[in-house]
Amino acid sequence: MTGGTAALEMEAPPARPPAPSVKALSCPSCGGTINLKAAGYTVTVACQYCGSILDVASPEVRLITEYHQAAAELEIPLGTRGTLRDVEWEAIGFVRRSEHGAYPWVEYLLFNPYHGYRWLITNGRGWSFGEMLTRAPDWGHSGPALDGESYEPFFVDGQAQVDYVVGEFYWRVQVGEEAATDDYVRPGFMLSREANDKEVSWTISALLKPAEIEQAFGVRAPRDPWPPLPHQPSPYRGVMKVGARIALIAVGVMFLLTLLMSGGPSLFEGYVPVELDRRAQNVTAGPIEATRPYQLISIEAWAPNLENGWIDLDYALVNRATQESYEAYGVAERYSGRDSDGAWSEGSRGATTKLAAVPRGTYDLVVEYTGNGWTDAAYGSYSQGSTLNIRVTRASVFPSNFVIALILILLPLIWFWWKHLKFEQARQDESDVGRTGMAKVFTGTDEEED
Amino acid sequence: MQKVSCPNCGAEVTFRSPALPSRICDYCHTILVRSGGGIEQVGKAAVLPFDVSPIQIGTAGTFDGRDFTVVGRVRWGWTDGSWNEWLVLFGDGSDGWLGEAMGQFMLTKERPLGDVQSDPTIRAIILGERVPIGTEAQVDGETFIVSDAREATCLAAEGELPFTAITGTTIYSIDFRSTTGALASLQREKTLSSFYQGRYVTLAELRPRHLRAIDGWPMPAYGT
Numbered sequence: 083m084t085g086g087t088a089a090l091e092m093e094a095p096p097a098r099p100p101a102p103s104v105k106a107l108s109c110p111s112c113g114g115t116i117n118l119k120a121a122g123y124t125v126t127v128a129c130q131y132c133g134s135i136l137d138v139a140s141p142e143v144r145l146i147t148e149y150h151q152a153a154a155e156l157e158i159p160l161g162t163r164g165t166l167r168d169v170e171w172e173a174i175g176f177v178r179r180s181e182h183g184a185y186p187w188v189e190y191l192l193f194n195p196y197h198g199y200r201w202l203i204t205n206g207r208g209w210s211f212g213e214m215l216t217r218a219p220d221w222g223h224s225g226p227a228l229d230g231e232s233y234e235p236f237f238v239d240g241q242a243q244v245d246y247v248v249g250e251f252y253w254r255v256q257v258g259e260e261a262a263t264d265d266y267v268r269p270g271f272m273l274s275r276e277a278n279d280k281e282v283s284w285t286i287s288a289l290l291k292p293a294e295i296e297q298a299f300g301v302r303a304p305r306d307p308w309p310p311l312p313h314q315p316s317p318y319r320g321v322m323k324v325g326a327r328i329a330l331i332a333v334g335v336m337f338l339l340t341l342l343m344s345g346g347p348s349l350f351e352g353y354v355p356v357e358l359d360r361r362a363q364n365v366t367a368g369p370i371e372a373t374r375p376y377q378l379i380s381i382e383a384w385a386p387n388l389e390n391g392w393i394d395l396d397y398a399l400v401n402r403a404t405q406e407s408y409e410a411y412g413v414a415e416r417y418s419g420r421d422s423d424g425a426w427s428e429g430s431r432g433a434t435t436k437l438a439a440v441p442r443g444t445y446d447l448v449v450e451y452t453g454n455g456w457t458d459a460a461y462g463s464y465s466q467g468s469t470l471n472i473r474v475t476r477a478s479v480f481p482s483n484f485v486i487a488l489i490l491i492l493l494p495l496i497w498f499w500w501k502h503l504k505f506e507q508a509r510q511d512e513s514d515v516g517r518t519g520m521a522k523v524f525t526g527t528d529e530e531e532d
Numbered sequence: 533m534q535k536v537s538c539p540n541c542g543a544e545v546t547f548r549s550p551a552l553p554s555r556i557c558d559y560c561h562t563i564l565v566r567s568g569g570g571i572e573q574v575g576k577a578a579v580l581p582f583d584v585s586p587i588q589i590g591t592a593g594t595f596d597g598r599d600f601t602v603v604g605r606v607r608w609g610w611t612d613g614s615w616n617e618w619l620v621l622f623g624d625g626s627d628g629w630l631g632e633a634m635g636q637f638m639l640t641k642e643r644p645l646g647d648v649q650s651d652p653t654i655r656a657i658i659l660g661e662r663v664p665i666g667t668e669a670q671v672d673g674e675t676f677i678v679s680d681a682r683e684a685t686c687l688a689a690e691g692e693l694p695f696t697a698i699t700g701t702t703i704y705s706i707d708f709r710s711t712t713g714a715l716a717s718l719q720r721e722k723t724l725s726s727f728y729q730g731r732y733v734t735l736a737e738l739r740p741r742h743l744r745a746i747d748g749w750p751m752p753a754y755g756t
Contacts, residue, residue: 122583252635
């Protein structure tokens with residue numbers, strides 16, 4: 083300790099036995115024993131035995147309203163303790179509220195002498211963990227903002243009334259008491275404003291995962307409530323984010339591969355004369371150097387003067403070292419003529435044949451080619467001969483493959499986006515504000531909200 | 533530090549700060565006031581009603597980097613409840629109040645009225661007027677809004693205090709809030725007013741040591 087803190091030089095307080103955690107009272111109406119859990123803070127008690135409302139603000143307990151009703155059975159009995167977000171809490175009060183009898187929900191008041199008060203709020207479809215704010219939020223352009231996060235209006239100009247209470251409270255709770263409410267949301271959180279003629283208070287509540295509330299207080303919550311809760315985050319948002327990242331990478335890689343593999347180097351180019359005389363001929367082209375571990379070899383054959391004939395092409399790509407052979411077949415054909423509709427032509431004078439996954443090595447390409455002429459009165463005469471050009475390249479993925487892959491990659495994304503949109507629309511349809519943003523843009527004319 | 537015997541019961545009582553003239557005997561609850569060289573008895577304080585506050589006399593902590601110790605408390609009551617004001621003594625001999633209400637904590641320090649009475653709302657309160665909730669006041673260019681105004685009665689007190697807290701004394705107490713979480717209060721007893729300004733704090737940020745042990749509740753390890 084420094085000299086400046088001399089005034090604080092004091093012995094630690096004498097070790098005292100722990101203070102009791104409860105103060106026992108007896109209900110002036112039914113005589114039942116009430117164990118006050120938040121002595122010193124609690125102002126009003128609603129007796130758990132007879133429901134009478136008691137004033138415990140002063141040492142002598144006063145009966146405010148006498149009731150003789152059995153206490154409601156609670157999902158979380160008062161006195162239950164549970165650990166939420168690393169702090170142990172005891173349920174000490176219960177309030178049932180509604181919008182003038184409609185849309186009922188309940189609120190449990192939680193207490194820990196070292197951490198103060200919190201709220202557990204549920205409408206039966208999900209649980210939220212609320213804390214009263216000690217300051218008002220800032221105001222953004224469309225709603226309040228807290229700690230840099232903005233909130234969208236969801237329920238506006240509500241009127242909440244108290245329908246039933248049991249337990250202890252730090253204010254004068256009364257059945258029938260009303261407050262003006264507004265609720266604002268962002269995924270996972272709700273920011274609520276309550277105002278009466280005396281004060282305005284703000285509460286931030288976090289949506290609890292069903293497992294969290296179940297572990298803490300042993301109550302079950304629906305896994306996927308529908309329609310979604312106002313502050314329920316879309317389950318598709320995360321998937322879409324990851325999916326979009328993967329898709330972007332995949333498309334990038336594919337694009338790069340296509341670029342690299344298309345228009346690969348020519349490994350061999352040559353030509354032979356061909357007659358359309360149905361005679362099989364052989365030509366060996368080589369050497370063809372395949373330098374990559376594996377490659378797609380493309381063989382292009384093209385007969386520029388072919389007319390009314392076809393050339394059968396049998397390829398054998400033979401490894402010079404191992405004599406291993408890769409075989410393929412192609413045909414170049416071209417027909418033309420004239421009929422009542424005029425001149426016509428069909429077929430292609432060229433043929434591209436691909437051999438996939440050819441391993442590294444030096445190869446010869448053996449081409450067996452047979453020229454055939456077509457004789458039919460309806461056709462013109464066939465050409466007598468042509469040059470057959472042959473070009474061997476280390477070739478590329480079919481561009482159509484790229485398109486198919488793109489669709490395959492994007493389909494699930496579009497699907498998730500669609501599910502996300504439907505989720506957001508269902509969520510926002512519960513709001514007083516209605517659909518906003520994307521959910522509104524993609525609202526069909528046939529499904530306009532009521 | 534000054535140690536004397538209680539003129540009423542003989543128990544040892546300690547005055548830690550020369551700035552705090554009032555002391556309530558821990559044993560017989562006699563209110564003692566230092567005047568000149570002597571000790572004067574000015575009445576008896578009521579026994580504090582039981583509460584489950586985590587604070588006690590001797591709780592130490594840090595506020596804005598300055599160490600403090602809790603040396604006294606006044607418990608105030610009003611029609612709809614009661615709250616604690618714990619007197620904290622800082623290392624430099626100055627003091628402040630750790631208010632405790634509705635499970636929330638506020639730390640305020642007294643400011644001279646001369647700093648704030650240029651504001652018409654504050655001046656009106658000092659002069660004996662009552663103001664409605666929602667009335668605005670300007671302090672150092674910041675807007676404060678009256679959030680609560682009530683008659684409060686001293687229910688009981690303990691330890692060392694800057695004034696003599698006579699049980700049953702009634703004050704007019706006005707709470708102000710700013711939108712940034714700053715707060716202030718003005719307390720008027722008859723014609724004497726005091727102005728306090730500060731902010732909400734969490735127990736965790738005060739890193740408190742020597743918190744009060746409460747049966748069945750695990751004590752958080754803040755001060756370690």
